[in-house]
Amino acid sequence: MLRALSGALLLAWAITAPAQALRPWSGGATPPIELQDFDGAAHRLADFHGKTVLVNFWATWCVPCREEMPSIERLRRSLDGKPFAVLAVNVGENARAARSFVDAMPARFTWLLDRDTQTAKSWRARVLPASYVVGPDGRIRYSALGALDWSSDEVRKVIEGVMK
Amino acid sequence: MDRRAFVTSAAAAVLPWRIAFSQSGWRTFEVTTRAEVDFAEGVSRVWLPLPLIDDNEWQRSLGSAWTGNAARADIARDGKYGVAMLYAEWPAGQPAPRIELTSRFSTRDRAVDLGRADPQAKALSAADFSFYTAPTEWIPTDGIVRDTARGIVKGARSDVEKARAIYEWVVENTFRDPKVRGCGWGDIKAMLETGNLGGKCGDLNGLFVGLARSVGVPARDVYGIRVAASAHGYRSLGVGTPMISRAQHCRAEFYAQGAGWVPVDPADVRKVVLEEPPGQLAVGDPKVVAARKRLFGSWEMNWLAYNMGHDIALPQSKGPKLPYLMYPNGETGNERLDQLDPDAFKYSITARELTA
Numbered sequence: 001m002l003r004a005l006s007g008a009l010l011l012a013w014a015i016t017a018p019a020q021a022l023r024p025w026s027g028g029a030t031p032p033i034e035l036q037d038f039d040g041a042a043h044r045l046a047d048f049h050g051k052t053v054l055v056n057f058w059a060t061w062c063v064p065c066r067e068e069m070p071s072i073e074r075l076r077r078s079l080d081g082k083p084f085a086v087l088a089v090n091v092g093e094n095a096r097a098a099r100s101f102v103d104a105m106p107a108r109f110t111w112l113l114d115r116d117t118q119t120a121k122s123w124r125a126r127v128l129p130a131s132y133v134v135g136p137d138g139r140i141r142y143s144a145l146g147a148l149d150w151s152s153d154e155v156r157k158v159i160e161g162v163m164k
Numbered sequence: 165m166d167r168r169a170f171v172t173s174a175a176a177a178v179l180p181w182r183i184a185f186s187q188s189g190w191r192t193f194e195v196t197t198r199a200e201v202d203f204a205e206g207v208s209r210v211w212l213p214l215p216l217i218d219d220n221e222w223q224r225s226l227g228s229a230w231t232g233n234a235a236r237a238d239i240a241r242d243g244k245y246g247v248a249m250l251y252a253e254w255p256a257g258q259p260a261p262r263i264e265l266t267s268r269f270s271t272r273d274r275a276v277d278l279g280r281a282d283p284q285a286k287a288l289s290a291a292d293f294s295f296y297t298a299p300t301e302w303i304p305t306d307g308i309v310r311d312t313a314r315g316i317v318k319g320a321r322s323d324v325e326k327a328r329a330i331y332e333w334v335v336e337n338t339f340r341d342p343k344v345r346g347c348g349w350g351d352i353k354a355m356l357e358t359g360n361l362g363g364k365c366g367d368l369n370g371l372f373v374g375l376a377r378s379v380g381v382p383a384r385d386v387y388g389i390r391v392a393a394s395a396h397g398y399r400s401l402g403v404g405t406p407m408i409s410r411a412q413h414c415r416a417e418f419y420a421q422g423a424g425w426v427p428v429d430p431a432d433v434r435k436v437v438l439e440e441p442p443g444q445l446a447v448g449d450p451k452v453v454a455a456r457k458r459l460f461g462s463w464e465m466n467w468l469a470y471n472m473g474h475d476i477a478l479p480q481s482k483g484p485k486l487p488y489l490m491y492p493n494g495e496t497g498n499e500r501l502d503q504l505d506p507d508a509f510k511y512s513i514t515a516r517e518l519t520a
Contacts, residue, residue, distance in 0.1 A: 061194070061268065062229035092226040092268070117219075117226060126214065126239055127250060128229040146230065146237055 022142040031122040035112040051083040052163045053134040057125040060101040064147035065129040073107035074151035092117045190270045192518040199511040201261040205497035208261045213470040214248040222274040232263035245473030275462035285424035296382035300474035305378035313375040327418040334430040340438040346504040368431035369416040382419035387490040391515035392466040400439035409506040409513045427463040
């Protein structure tokens with residue numbers, strides 16, 4: 001009963017959270033990303049040069065991370081066929097915990113593991129979710145701290161503007 | 165016998181230390197702070213301390229997340245000390261402003277062997293030496309503070325000897341005053357001038373820091389909150405419930421060549437004296453003796469470190485500076501909420517240990 005109540009309270013809090021905004025980036029150079037996926041394959045942000053990349057730092061215990069993720073997938077689908085990719089970087093958890101969440105999340109992202117949290121820290125992703133829109137030239141253009149409705153027209157226009 | 169062996173054997177000789185302190189084994193905790201502004205008038209703002217930004221050998225941040233109905237939330241940093249906080253803002257008319265911050269971190273017990281040089285110890289730069297021997301607004305390093313410290317360290321040659329002398333002096337001459345609200349603001353000049361050396365951690369460990377700085381020993385307060393029971397049998401040095409809204413606690417460090425930053429906590433020795441059952445223990449009580457030995461050079465990490473900042477100007481606030489940021493802070497209609505009264509503010513802080 002208590003767990004159900006606390007779960008309901010959490011949900012109520014999350015539902016009332018207003019959307020945060022994408023903010024133009026003024027934080028300097030883009031830190032590198034070189035991380036492994038669940039299968040041990042290495043991925044580098046530099047490999048995505050020429051594409052607009054949404055780098056999303058998340059964790060399974062982060063309620064707003066879980067809630068915004070479907071909207072990221074809707075955004076990705078709406079841009080299907082265009083030079084756009086999502087790097088979803090799990091922060092500080094083991095592969096089993098992250099994978100169990102991902103298995104239940106039908107999203108075609110590049111899922112990466114930042115087990116020692118050093119990549120998140122180099123990106124100054126202290127509060128999750130933390131998201132960054134990286135342009136085709138590899139420069140960070142926008143950031144968002146907190147959950148965002150990534151499938152909104154407003155956000156999609158910003159992303160499409162970066163893709164041009 | 166080196167110092168660690170001495171401390172360990174001394175600790176093992178008395179009952180409170182169930183186990184000798186260990187440098188292995190990280191533990192992971194989740195701390196959740198929920199703040200609500202009752203009776204909001206005009207714009208409301210809340211500042212919540214975040215775990216220590218920089219990872220070290222005894223604490224690693226695993227990230228934080230927030231939920232709530234804030235119109236704006238961002239990480240803010242104090243310019244001088246880099247103190248990190250979550251800043252949230254609600255416009256006038258927003259009913260029931262509320263925010264919940266969840267932070268995860270790993271920590272492990274910390275001990276410095278002062279009898280053996282540590283080749284890994286980082287040298288303190290000249291700039292850092294100046295920074296950590298400088299006065300703060302609440303911690304002067306001249307006048308009565310320096311005069312007192314000079315008397316205490318007379319005959320001491322090394323930084324360790326000076327710090328040890330100051331530590332012993334604080335333990336011998338101060339007392340924990342349960343009537344002090346919160347952790348005490350650390351007005352050490354007033355303490356020395358009035359001769360009232362009662363207080364809590366903000367006062368007693370602030371006194372250690374001020375006295376040390378005044379004789380050229382780099383020192384700093386570390387502000388945080390207790391998150392778990394003590395594994396060493398001290399009821400007074402831990403929390404027994406998941407609700408930790410009133411469990412804030414600050415500690416102190418000094419810097420010694422060849423050892424690096426050394427953890428100390430004379431205020432907790434006085435807490436053991438006052439609070440450890442049956443209460444009002446003598447300084448010669450074995451529990452106090454063991455705590456006194458242990459708390460010069462080690463910390464049990466059933467505690468989350470937030471920051472090491474002083475004289476904090478809260479971003480977006482026109483209110484006065486804070487001596488430190490260890491509690492949730494808020495204001496509504498430009499009036500500060502009482503950070504020491506979680507029930508009126510209101511806020512709650514809970515902690516739980518995460519097991520694999």
